[in-house]
Amino acid sequence: MRNLLIAIGVLLCGSAFAQEVPEKVDLAVAQEKGCLSCHEGIEKFTGGVMMETIEAMGPDLGDPAGCVVCHGGNPQGLTAEDAHKGTVQDLADAGGPHTFYPDPGALPIAEKACGQCHEGYTERLTKSLMNTEAGKLQGNLWSWGVIDGRRAVYGNYTLVDEDGKTPAVGTDKYKEYMTAYAEAHPDQLPDSMEQVPDVDVEAVSDHPNLAGITYSRQQCQRCHVGVTGREKRGDFRGAGCSSCHVPYSNDGFYEGNDPTIAKDQPGKLLTHQMQGSRKSKVNHNGLEYSGIPTESCVSCHNRGKRIGVSYQGIMEFPYGSPYDEKGGKQPKLHTKKYLYIKEDLHHAQESRPGNPEGGLLCQDCHTTIDMHGDGNLPGTTLAQVEVECEDCHGTVSQFPWELPLGYGEEFGVKAEGDARGLTDELTEEQYLAYEYEAQDGYLLTARGNPFGNVVKSGDKVIMHSASGLDFEIPVLKQIAKDGTWKSPNAEVAMMSVGKHMESMECYACHADWAPQCYGCHVTVDYSEGKTDVDWITNANNRGEDGLTPDAAMGTNGMTGPGKVSETRSYLRWEEPTLGINGEGRVSPLMPGCQVITTVIDKDGNTVAHNETWMTPDAGGTKGVEHAAVQPHTAGREARSCESCHNNPKALGYGISGGRFLNGYDKGFTVDLETAKGEMIPGKTSVQSQPIPSLDHDLSRIVTEDGKQLVSVGSHWDLTGPLPQEMREKMERTGLCMGCHQNMTDENLWDKVNSEKFVNNKEHQEVMDKAIHALSESKK
Template sequence: MKTVITTFIITSMMIFALLLSPLARANAPESGCLTCHNGIEGMGTPAMQATVKAMSTQHGDPEGCIYCHGGNPEATTKEEAHTGSPESLIQAKGPQMFYPDPGSIWVNENTCGQSACHAGYANRLEKALMNTEAGKLQGNLWAWGYQKDHKTVWGNYDVKDEDGNVPAVGTDAYKDYMVKMMAAHTDQFADELKQVPDPKVDDIPENPNHAGLTYSRQECQRCHVGVTGREKRGDFRGSGCSACHVPYSNDGFYEGNDPSINKDQPGHILTHQIQATRKNKVKVGDIEYSGIPTETCNSCHNRGKRIGVSYQGIMEFPYGSPYDPEGGKQPKLHTKKYLFIKDDLHHQVNSRPENPQGGMLCQDCHTSIEMHGDGNIPGTTLAQVEIECTDCHGTPDVYPWDLPLGYGEEFKQDIPQDPRGLGDKWPAFMAFATYYEPKNGYLLSARGNPLGNVVKDGEDVILHSASGTDFKVPILKKIKDDDSWRSLDGKVAMTKVASHMENMECYACHADWVPQCYGCHITVDYSEGKTSVDWIRNANARGEDGLTPDAAYDTDGLHGPGKVSETRSYLRWETPILGVNGEGRVTPMMPGCQVITTVIDKDGNTVAHNKIWETPEGPGLDMAAVQPHTAGRQARTCESCHNNPKTLGYGIEDGRFNKKMSTPMYVDLETAQGEIIPSKTQIQSQAVPGLDWDLTQIVTRDGKQLVSSGSHWPLTGPLSQEQREKMERTGVCMGCHKEMTNDELWSKVNSDKVLNDQEHIDRVNQLLRKAAGMEAEEKAANEAADKALNDAKANAK
């Protein structure tokens, strides 16, 4: 259950002075906010608190509360205190009235975004993906057959970019890069967005795919920063700035010292403190931490691509086992039950031997622009995310600072090869971050902004985590130069096969697993006046105080017509499919919006039954390119790609399973010829018309694409016919082993013992070099080296 009460101060649950404990009342002032909230935690760093108090004093509140919240600092009752704002503060463009949640995106221009504080952030966040969710809407409506192209059209709100295509923030190099990128990809950026429409219920019989609008509004759009999310375990959060910067536990209980807040009621902030950078220390009981915990991000990033929970190593599963001591299943988190698979190596507490214990936070890689936006309107994640793995690790042949800008997102185009260099100063928008001495310089993102927490220090690269831990980053070129590879597989894959580094994402090999939710079966039912929460209605019905209707205690807010229910065909996690992403590089793929829909109109008529809608690229069972955030040090084996039909897109074991979903399945007494004997029987599993291939198959061996593969970028799709044929090496063992019964031949190459893997590799390599005529040359070279060594030893004596 969520709370109206806010990010910075929670006041609406209990009466003030009369409900305070005797100790609190004894120490409380006779007027002002601390009359009720005596003992509440300070917000922000000591320096920030001192600044806020100094500015707030000018408006009659030396405690600093009104500078964020507004309200009447001289009041002696709750009602008076939570009304209006000092006239001088209103004139200064501060809070215009009392704001329960100063972080709300609808008021933060007058709170967090005041000219003396974080000016510009509110405007940028309004256009960023965290708020518009333009990419999610485009992808979903594409799968429903509603949108017919890659254009960025819809958002949660009407939004316009009033100041043109030059980003509002960033280095000159970044701004130049983005202007060119936007010019080259006009469909993936927008000058304006239109609010996603509400379907007309009377039109559903004629246009049942318009139910996709209801599905988006009710099920998908709850995770943007314009609303506070649903009242479920794991989903408690604030709005706007508060969504990320104010801590909420999964269970939603307050653990601070404000005596006016009910500690037994869920839906409250964990503590009245800001979590942000290393500078901001948050104290909860005996625990002190800095940075934004991963679980804060996961209050949203647990559906769609599921990258947040995947980074933690967990995947939803239906069982809820093992049982607890009372025989119950595990509690639901984000309305799901979870199984631990394996967390991303960057998340793991046990790091590399030369590093201290502790995992990395999301913000250690993802930049301020990726979170808050740059002032433009991106249409996809790829349009807004500026980092690549190589920005920190480089390649085996090139240090990160010698790579050109744009490396890793070439979009199949030639890019200038000038080294990007290092940064020695920060752009102005990074002024609020924790400052780290640049040493030899800050590493730069692929688009030209300094990574202010990643510095070159002599031969080392140091990443300063917001958690307070400093990590030494492994640099691939240094590993190659020192020949300090952990495995021969890694050395060969990265230094001997040039196409791996030229054409593949690092995580094509290093993603250990990918959550794969195949077939999203959706029913949208408009009959009998059914309704459910409509997050777009909530977001667009905000009050002047910045609260949306869903913020009210014990409610999810406004409803819209129709009620959605959904389930799936099946889940997998192992062996992700490979395809091509929007940048033109080989990448893991996962099921995206794979909608199989049933729509019931207002009169109870089924106007679509298990319908798969058509997209310009085929049936709308979309496969999406993904960075799964499941990196492992031990990468995929060669065989898992080159000897695996699922990886190539042909489906599990060449798609020979699950091929009868297009016909209804009966299970009852039947004859040997398959005739059902009883006349009264039921369909066990309903048909999905047209679905006569395994959902893990996206392309046939002769190149026919079976499903949509990527709704956002034109380069996204399955591996090409040429790539698949070049990659596949199934059955190559037969080249040798078909001669196993040829005793005469085999006796000339066989040994007296069974070879282990390494010996097997060495023997085949020896035969290869012998066939190339290199064995004699190497023998002569080795003999010459031995002679030179012996001569040197003799001369030394």
């Protein structure tokens, strides 16, 4: 069982643990030790005031170590069966566990465990995207043509936001900002959402796109905090609060000292300790660390936008090379094999001069609201995440504290208002974490909440990482004032061309690469009673102890009709296409759910074969989705000017302008043929099946004359390809011809040509002289 304590293992009497764990303990021992009668040696869950409080409560509950405070159960039980049921009545009466909780962090029983001290977190987490996955469902079902609107209709659970649009937490400025935000964007912050429905198998024959619901329920919804996830390497985790705050290694083995937990069976927590902020120290294997390791986040964030693995610098690829010493391929991680590309500069251990060696953790940028929610029901990532790059780095003309609230998420309207300033006060929930000295003041997010770990210190901005490291953040205005640009390209891009900062996301240039998984070929087969794990069914059949059916090791729990299989067309990683994101800014795009579907109904009939589905954007486009993304692959050296202005792929025209990978709509057969393409054998096999509706490369999203070919974003009206006017202004193909067409004019060329090779810098100097000469001629 993948839970905080795998205490049920004690029930395995006669097993390898029989010599260490008694089948029955003496009454005197139970009265003296409580839960430690069997679990002696287990690690203290945490230290400091939290652990002192738990241990202080324990003796009055008959459990000196205080295990029952979080886990419930009967500390005076003499057998595992008796100990792992019920609870101490005084504890239940006080709002604590009402029965034995193997995983106290699981939703919703965490309210009676963690929630005894961390009030409100369970409700906020329940409504957050970490639990509802409403955005993923909306985007996926949009691509399948199941829904035709931008409103987040479905979630993993039926939920109602009963307390209105004013957030439950945050500063007054934040609450005012988000109340107005919700009024402006009701589709993305709905009042309620329904549990995504079951599939009507009878209706699939006539409406095969309904198979998209099966695809979501079986393939996509396993990565939410309501369930424990697959029994695969890299996917082991707890549930609810334990998803993030309890360490699980990728291989899933317990390495602690509780004698009741098997050390040779995967699916166990690494150690019974809590990871959180800087004050929560974890000691294990001779190491001490604080903060939540990136890989804990990546146990979920490895699919969809793939931002977790991208942040680490790796991307799935099919080969599994290089071989190990026995000639074997890579072990699968998250069921995939990986190629190292380049990690995000924030993740890299190598730091800029003056900073310590070591990378940032996800929680160093992402706030408690980004993680736990604010009590509203967000329908998309942009609705929940409150941070922007400029919140810490500012712009070339304004320090972060000089920017107005809303800068970076203007939604097509210029952000105006007073400077957001600084603060020396934290929000109530932030005081539960490590409290850093405010110094000159905490910086504020784009929505008005303090960064509890980012402070102004004189003319510097310091980020305190949960890992224990402190970093100076490069601030653009200070760089501009000091003239300390690392490259003239940076000064030109950010200062000389002001439009860049006004209309682009920082990561439109600074994302070194993005994973691009083109073509999501899906078969959903309902024939012969085929079934597979249904994560929504599991999530909504929770036991009294908080566990879902998938929690028991050896099974992924309850199943639903249909069996899904999927594969890809091709993978790329180079600089991505650009488009407009929901906030109205230029952003990288990546292939989203590019569904190409084959559906076999319950009677074995193929009712859809390599179909794509239509979406309503741009008057009707194929659901071969591209989505705006923050790839989390930032590099210090931004992409070159030419990679956008002289690159048809960046503009949306596809790789090499869409010249290649055409002919999907026809398919092809390879065999003996005449020069005219006539097949000579009478019996041949189709090599590649046609996709009738796909008459262009999957990387092509718009034509040169402005026709949108595929869906680009499903949540926000502003999302789409770069506008026609912008593409025409950006496109600078054929620039070389401006000069080099004159090479055939020997009299002219000899006057400007150099006998030696002209390097790039010298070439630019020639162009600079040409601009000045043109200027003089205009006079």
